[in-house]
Amino acid sequence: MNRSQHILGSGLVFAVGIWVTWVSYTQQPSEAFLFPRLIASVFLVLAGWTFGKAVMGLSKVGSGVSRTMFLNMVPGLAVMLVYVFWAAKALGFYTATAIGFFILLSLYDPAPHSEGKTWIRRALITAVFVAVMYGLFAKLLSVYTPREILF
Amino acid sequence: MEFIYYFGDVFSPLSFLLLLCGTIGGLILGATPGLSPTMAVALLIPFTFHLEAVQGLILLGAAYTSTVAGGAVSAILLKIPGAPANIATTLDGHKMAKQGQGAKALQLSFLASAAGGIFGVLLLIFLTPLLAEWALAFGPSHLFWLAILGVTVIGSLDSASVVKGLLSGCMGLWLATIGFDDIMGAQRFIFHPSLGGGINIIAALIGLFAIPQVLTMFAKGRRTTGAEVIEVQKHSVLDATRELFRRPRALGIGTITGSIIGLIPGVGGQIAGLVAYDQTKKFSSEKEKFGKGHSEGVIAAEAANNAMVGPSLVPLLTLSIPGSPTAAVLLGGLLIHGIFPGSDLFDNHPDVAWTFINSMLVGQVLMCLFGLYVAGLAARVAQVPQSVMAAIVLALSVFGAYSVQSSMGDVYVMACLGIGMYFLERFGFSAAPLVLGLILGPIAEANFIQGGMIADATVGKASYFLTGGLNIILIAVVVASIAYSAWMELRSRRYTTKEEAQA
Numbered sequence: 012m013n014r015s016q017h018i019l020g021s022g023l024v025f026a027v028g029i030w031v032t033w034v035s036y037t038q039q040p041s042e043a044f045l046f047p048r049l050i051a052s053v054f055l056v057l058a059g060w061t062f063g064k065a066v067m068g069l070s071k072v073g074s075g076v077s078r079t080m081f082l083n084m085v086p087g088l089a090v091m092l093v094y095v096f097w098a099a100k101a102l103g104f105y106t107a108t109a110i111g112f113f114i115l116l117s118l119y120d121p122a123p124h125s126e127g128k129t130w131i132r133r134a135l136i137t138a139v140f141v142a143v144m145y146g147l148f149a150k151l152l153s154v155y156t157p158r159e160i161l162f
Numbered sequence: 163m164e165f166i167y168y169f170g171d172v173f174s175p176l177s178f179l180l181l182l183c184g185t186i187g188g189l190i191l192g193a194t195p196g197l198s199p200t201m202a203v204a205l206l207i208p209f210t211f212h213l214e215a216v217q218g219l220i221l222l223g224a225a226y227t228s229t230v231a232g233g234a235v236s237a238i239l240l241k242i243p244g245a246p247a248n249i250a251t252t253l254d255g256h257k258m259a260k261q262g263q264g265a266k267a268l269q270l271s272f273l274a275s276a277a278g279g280i281f282g283v284l285l286l287i288f289l290t291p292l293l294a295e296w297a298l299a300f301g302p303s304h305l306f307w308l309a310i311l312g313v314t315v316i317g318s319l320d321s322a323s324v325v326k327g328l329l330s331g332c333m334g335l336w337l338a339t340i341g342f343d344d345i346m347g348a349q350r351f352i353f354h355p356s357l358g359g360g361i362n363i364i365a366a367l368i369g370l371f372a373i374p375q376v377l378t379m380f381a382k383g384r385r386t387t388g389a390e391v392i393e394v395q396k397h398s399v400l401d402a403t404r405e406l407f408r409r410p411r412a413l414g415i416g417t418i419t420g421s422i423i424g425l426i427p428g429v430g431g432q433i434a435g436l437v438a439y440d441q442t443k444k445f446s447s448e449k450e451k452f453g454k455g456h457s458e459g460v461i462a463a464e465a466a467n468n469a470m471v472g473p474s475l476v477p478l479l480t481l482s483i484p485g486s487p488t489a490a491v492l493l494g495g496l497l498i499h500g501i502f503p504g505s506d507l508f509d510n511h512p513d514v515a516w517t518f519i520n521s522m523l524v525g526q527v528l529m530c531l532f533g534l535y536v537a538g539l540a541a542r543v544a545q546v547p548q549s550v551m552a553a554i555v556l557a558l559s560v561f562g563a564y565s566v567q568s569s570m571g572d573v574y575v576m577a578c579l580g581i582g583m584y585f586l587e588r589f590g591f592s593a594a595p596l597v598l599g600l601i602l603g604p605i606a607e608a609n610f611i612q613g614g615m616i617a618d619a620t621v622g623k624a625s626y627f628l629t630g631g632l633n634i635i636l637i638a639v640v641v642a643s644i645a646y647s648a649w650m651e652l653r654s655r656r657y658t659t660k661e662e663a664q665a
Contacts, residue, residue: 043350083382
């Protein structure tokens with residue numbers, strides 16, 4: 012794997028370790044941070060060790076994210092982020108799920124996009140899935156989810 | 163023999179229905195590549211909120227048992243192990259299927275799974291009360307070291323890199339401290355309002371196990387499974403049963419190896435299957451047949467990976483230390499119902515403990531009976547495009563995390579942890595020790611604080627935590643597990659370097 016990816020990954024973990032240690036040792040009351048200090052100290056040492064190995068090019072474990080993998084993942088990740096952090100609350104869970112599910116299906120379905128039948132199949136799968144989710148969560152489990160548009 | 167008293171409770175209509183649903187659903191989920199038993203159980207937890215504790219556990223236990231066995235279907239018919247525990251099954255199972263013995267391989271795998279699984283659950287039945295009694299003698303310092311032991315053993319044994327495994331455990335322990343401190347009421351690491359109540363374990367479990375799988379499926383792009391289901395011809399179950407009994411050595415080695423490995427926290431079904439396969443091959447008089455479609459290979463691997471299920475719950479039910487990631491998820495299922503494992507479970511909730519354990523025994527039989535019929539359907543489900551699976555798992559994760567306490571904050575935490583875990587896994591970090599840290603963190607901290615108070619009033623912290631027979635044994639096991647894993651890692655690296663040099 013690319014050495015710079017290892018440095019970036021372990022560098023971020025090391026940065027979190029430094030922040031956790033700093034907060035643990037500076038925040039009051041100190042009694043509340045006794046256990047976090049213990050954890051933070053070990054965390055910092057291990058994160059420093061991992062970062063040091065990455066910088067020296069000695070990190071062997073982990074295959075990283077290749078360009079192809081990243082490019083494949085980006086559209087799905089973007090849909091997921093919009094679905095989770097905006098649409099679920101703004102549009103309502105079921106509407107957002109229907110839209111998100113259909114988009115993800117269309118993005119990653121290996122079936123050809125040019126055939127009309129494929130789109131009908133995707134729409135049908137989406138409708139059946141959302142109906143099952145509605146029956147399961149709204150009717151069977153009585154989970155009240157945010158509902159803004161439609162249902 | 164207290165378990166016999168509660169045996170009838172398994173057959174109450176709702177409990178039995180849940181056991182049946184968990185078994186059949188688990189077989190289908192287990193056959194689906196990419197859906198691990200841990201993830202399946204994590205996604206099922208939200209469905210148990212509205213159930214009684216015992217019924218919820220029956221559902222989760224049945225799903226755990228049958229997902230491990232269901233993984234054999236895709237291993238045999240598609241050459242894609244449903245879970246890491248089924249890797250060894252692929253070696254001979256798929257060859258048998260290609261030779262027109264798919265039905266025989268499936269029958270043998272389910273029969274061996276049931277035989278191994280029943281032995282494993284019997285071990286759980288007889289070992290658990292003894293250890294639970296013994297656990298009564300544990301004080302805060304011992305419980306603190308036990309919690310640390312749980313994290314370090316899984317951190318070192320379950321990860322490709324010891325340092326990264328331990329670092330994952332540390333991250334989990336740190337995440338467990340987020341929120342308000344129980345004693346002083348102080349805010350700790352609350353950098354976003356969603357973290358005010360701390361990190362919800364169930365939302366975290368769903369995120370850590372399900373979201374990385376979703377992203378992995380996305381990363382593969384528009385791809386089909388690329389595997390064709392091998393058609394299964396009819397084969398007599400009676401003949402398969404006779405074949406199983408003609409191979410007592412493979413069944414015995416698989417069952418015993420799986421049971422022993424199951425008792426060791428962090429080792430897992432993958433190792434159990436591979437070690438059992440290897441040992442059976444060593445002791446077999448037909449060594450040359452292994453890898454070419456030999457029934458002993460399937461029997462040993464499947465008996466082992468299901469025999470480890472029962473024993474892997476022994477440390478969980480007695481000492482509150484989950485022996486595997488799936489056991490950690492089951493612990494989450496217990497905690498949401500306000501039930502703490504250990505002697506309290508057997509003293510105050512014997513109905514819950516014994517009905518759950520008994521249901522696993524009955525579940526093994528159901529799994530064997532239904533496995534043979536569901537196999538064909540499960541193999542078709544395994545061919546569902548990953549795009550559909552990814553979208554289903556994502557939606558279930560969002561709904562599941564939200565339904566824990568009707569909070570969008572839990573959904574955000576679930577997504578952030580899941581996305582972070584995906585990238586951490588790509589850099590060699592592991593979810594299992596992180597989850598263990600997250601679950602065992604509060605236990606470790608509570609006993610660390612309580613032990614500190616006792617120590618301040620008596621012998622001092624160093625003496626209290628570092629001396630005494632049991633403390634020394636536990637510390638020695640922590641150190642030994644880390645040292646052993648580090649040695650193994652160095653050895654494999656040296657061999658890799660030699661191979662690289664030769665290449």
